[in-house]
Amino acid sequence: MRQFDCVNAFYNMVYFNENAYTHVVNSGYEELKQLREWFDEQQLIGQLMRFNMISEYATMLVNDNLDIDQISTLLHINLRDDLSKVHDMYAQKRHVIFLPGFNQEPWAPFTLENPDIVFFQINEAFNDGDVFVDPFDGFVEALSHADEWPGAFIFNGHKRLFVPMREESDIIRLNELLKLSDEELFKKKKSDSTFYYHLSDVHLHSSSKQRALITLFDSMDHMVIYNRSRHRPKIIITGDLMDSPTEKNSRLAVEMINVLRKRYRAEVTFILGNHDVIMHGLNIARTQKSKIIAYLISERFHIFEDDKVLMIKFDSNRGGNFARGKIGKQQMKDVDAELESIPDLKDYCLMATLHHHVLPIQTADFIKTKWNEGRYIGRLEDASKALVDTVEFNQWLDKHQIKYVLHGHKHIPYFTKVNDRYLIAAGSATGSLQEQKSHYLSYNVVKFNNKLKRPTLCMIVYEDKKTNERQRIVVNLMA
Numbered sequence: 184m185r186q187f188d189c190v191n192a193f194y195n196m197v198y199f200n201e202n203a204y205t206h207v208v209n210s211g212y213e214e215l216k217q218l219r220e221w222f223d224e225q226q227l228i229g230q231l232m233r234f235n236m237i238s239e240y241a242t243m244l245v246n247d248n249l250d251i252d253q254i255s256t257l258l259h260i261n262l263r264d265d266l267s268k269v270h271d272m273y274a275q276k277r278h279v280i281f282l283p284g285f286n287q288e289p290w291a292p293f294t295l296e297n298p299d300i301v302f303f304q305i306n307e308a309f310n311d312g313d314v315f316v317d318p319f320d321g322f323v324e325a326l327s328h329a330d331e332w333p334g335a336f337i338f339n340g341h342k343r344l345f346v347p348m349r350e351e352s353d354i355i356r357l358n359e360l361l362k363l364s365d366e367e368l369f370k371k372k373k374s375d376s377t378f379y380y381h382l383s384d385v386h387l388h389s390s391s392k393q394r395a396l397i398t399l400f401d402s403m404d405h406m407v408i409y410n411r412s413r414h415r416p417k418i419i420i421t422g423d424l425m426d427s428p429t430e431k432n433s434r435l436a437v438e439m440i441n442v443l444r445k446r447y448r449a450e451v452t453f454i455l456g457n458h459d460v461i462m463h464g465l466n467i468a469r470t471q472k473s474k475i476i477a478y479l480i481s482e483r484f485h486i487f488e489d490d491k492v493l494m495i496k497f498d499s500n501r502g503g504n505f506a507r508g509k510i511g512k513q514q515m516k517d518v519d520a521e522l523e524s525i526p527d528l529k530d531y532c533l534m535a536t537l538h539h540h541v542l543p544i545q546t547a548d549f550i551k552t553k554w555n556e557g558r559y560i561g562r563l564e565d566a567s568k569a570l571v572d573t574v575e576f577n578q579w580l581d582k583h584q585i586k587y588v589l590h591g592h593k594h595i596p597y598f599t600k601v602n603d604r605y606l607i608a609a610g611s612a613t614g615s616l617q618e619q620k621s622h623y624l625s626y627n628v629v630k631f632n633n634k635l636k637r638p639t640l641c642m643i644v645y646e647d648k649k650t651n652e653r654q655r656i657v658v659n660l661m662a
């Protein structure tokens with residue numbers, strides 16, 4: 184286990200996260216042994232823990248389908264007692280975790296002046312694309328500042344603060360801050376950055392999606408709370424809101440967009456995907472298709488004025504075959520003409536959105552099973568195929584120096600940088616990518632720094648739809 188994984192497991196116990204604790208018990212004897220040794224090294228009541236009684240044989244009996252009480256019954260060990268002990272001893276204390284910067288050498292060891300503060304210094308390097316599994320309650324707030332690491336994450340229950348640190352003299356400043364009362368230290372400070380929630384491939388079609396939507400909204404509820412900003416959240420949906428464009432499905436899509444606007448006080452924009460204009464593999468009636476395409480064309484751009492972000496909304500459903508889209512020369516010419524008509528264009532950060540892939544993509548390493556697309560027409564084509572006219576489209580992006588492209592389509596979250604351009608693919612907001620033990624829905628959170636006038640961070644959020652409720656967050660920095 185990484186040092187951070189041990190720290191994270193400890194705080195999941197402090198904050199009574201039963202699911203995360205069962206994941207630790209189910210992780211295998213070797214990882215459980217490493218965690219025990221770390222508890223002993225840190226002198227964190229390790230010898231009092233009930234999980235010290237779990238044998239190697241016992242770990243073979245449990246699985247992720249069991250909750251904490253079922254595992255306790257099976258092993259004749261009261262694991263809930265572990266959580267109670269750790270919670271009672273540490274929940275009311277002030278805590279500090281020093282987090283090193285990404286792709287940087289860890290700092291030399293240091294201590295805090297106040298011995299009553301629970302302090303952990305992470306001295307293992309973090310790297311771009313690192314995965315944080317089951318982050319403890321509130322740690323998402325630290326992850327939302329990952330572009331500002333290294334620094335100290337200070338917290339006491341629901342009160343949290345991240346303090347960037349750049350040099351050794353900042354250790355003195357940190358000790359001075361820690362002398363303040365909670366009221367003074369944890370004054371609510373909102374970020375000047377804006378958080379963009381990138382959803383895709385919702386495929387609304389029946390009540391079977393309701394459970395996934397509840398999981399999605401629960402996840403976004405927490406992300407919005409922890410991503411504190413003085414700016415309204417922005418939500419971008421890159422197509423396939425519906426499984427097919429029936430009247431009922433269209434109503435469901437409109438209802439979902441309204442829920443997003445009201446629930447998060449968010450500004451929402453979207454584009455259409457191939458499932459929004461094709462009915463079960465066949466082109467839908469011409470009048471309906473024309474109506475949908477006309478709606479899409481009516482808003483070629485969406486401007487987030489407070490951030491000075493201009494979203495160019497491309498329709499990639501005009502050509503190609505089945506799962507492969509096409510932009511077309513005429514559409515690129517039309518966008519050229521409209522861009523020329525925008526005053527002060529140089530003041531805006533330009534981003535492009537479309538539904539289909541710009542380049543071939545691949546799944547994250549931990550995803551063991553390919554997406555099960557059921558009867559979706561996309562399964563007829565290779566999941567890695569890109570736009571038919573991807574060469575011409577990339578040349579157009581180069582001409583306009585567009586560095587940020589958001590898309591969806593194959594339900595595979597992906598983040599990469601190619602030739603100084605960031606390509607950000609969202610997975611399906613209703614899932615489910617499969618790992619050995621979990622079924623994930625996913626979405627992206629892009630942090631836009633208003634001082635730098637560009638994105639600086641992209642978090643890929645995977646939420647487990649099954650009862651074990653595992654969460655993974657992949658952190659990618661944007662230079």
